Amino acid sequence: MFSASGAAALEILKREQPRVILTDLWMPGMSGIELVEHLTEDLRWKQIPVIAVTADVQIAAEKRALFTDLLLKPITLDSLREVLGRTLRVYP
Numbered sequence: 001m002f003s004a005s006g007a008a009a010l011e012i013l014k015r016e017q018p019r020v021i022l023t024d025l026w027m028p029g030m031s032g033i034e035l036v037e038h039l040t041e042d043l044r045w046k047q048i049p050v051i052a053v054t055a056d057v058q059i060a061a062e063k064r065a066l067f068t069d070l071l072l073k074p075i076t077l078d079s080l081r082e083v084l085g086r087t088l089r090v091y092p
Helices: 008-015 032-041 056-061 075-091
Strands: 021-024 048-053 070-071
Touching: 008 021, 008 032, 021 032, 032 048, 048 056, 048 075, 056 070, 070 075
Parallel strands: 021 048, 048 070
Antiparallel strands: none
């Protein structure tokens, strides 16, 4: 599933239960940070691992505790596989 905003992601989550969520930290409207804050407030979504995608290393470090893992841009297939593999081993 794909959404262009945090608000659209919340609408998708009302219909779907993904194993993992990848979110950019900077999306139009609701940011990835705001999205995670909404996710942690709802028991349906609180346990879904969330991987933050960003090029902003400073913000990633500051907000690290909000996310299960980080994927730094530019993303490569190998870095995506590594982060997803690590996350799905911990959260099967």
